[in-house]
Amino acid sequence: MLSNFPNSTVLLQDAIKSRLYQKLVVQLAKDFGLANVQVDFQMDIVPEQLRTILHEKIYYLIMERFSDYLNLLYVVDVPEKAFKEIQVTDVVEVAEQVSFLILKRELQKVWLKERHGS
Numbered sequence: 001m002l003s004n005f006p007n008s009t010v011l012l013q014d015a016i017k018s019r020l021y022q023k024l025v026v027q028l029a030k031d032f033g034l035a036n037v038q039v040d041f042q043m044d045i046v047p048e049q050l051r052t053i054l055h056e057k058i059y060y061l062i063m064e065r066f067s068d069y070l071n072l073l074y075v076v077d078v079p080e081k082a083f084k085e086i087q088v089t090d091v092v093e094v095a096e097q098v099s100f101l102i103l104k105r106e107l108q109k110v111w112l113k114e115r116h117g118s
Contacts, residue, residue, distance in 0.1 A: 008100045012047035015107055023110045024103075025050065031106065035072040037061065054102065059095035073098075078105050 005011040015021040022043065028050075029041045039057050041050065061069035078101045086097045 005100075005104065008051045008096075008103050009047070011100070011103050011107060012051060015110075016047065018111075020107065020110050020114060021047070023114065024107055027106045027110050028054070028102075031075050032057075032072065035068065035075040037068055037072050051099070051103075055096055055099045058099045058102070059092060062091055062095055062098075073102075076102050076105050078102060 005014065012021065012024075015024050025041050025043060025045060029039070032039045032041075037057070039053065041053070045053070058069070061072065078098075082101050082104075086094060086101075088094060
């Protein structure tokens with residue numbers, strides 16, 4: 001089962017180790033597309049770059065396109081309980097925490113599909 005990751009870096013390292021990283025990138029691109037949010041996730045993107053692009057995009061959506069941000073969260077299906085645990089400090093920190101929640105949920109989707117073959 002998936003671990004309780006302390007941060008995005010550890011999560012992405014685990015995704016690589018579990019051979020789920022490429023599928024995670026594909027799932028992110030798919031859900032961003034379903035939410036009509038333009039983002040360019042190349043299939044050869046390195047984890048640090050993925051984390052940075054995701055964080056910047058979430059920050060932008062919070063600041064400039066809040067309805068698109070909410071729609072993305074709906075499409076990704078981040079649990080409401082997880083949002084209640086976010087430490088509200090500044091927008092940069094919130095964007096980082098939300099990015100981490102998105103990565104966790106997307107990795108969970110990929111892991112479940114891999115495990116149950118759908």
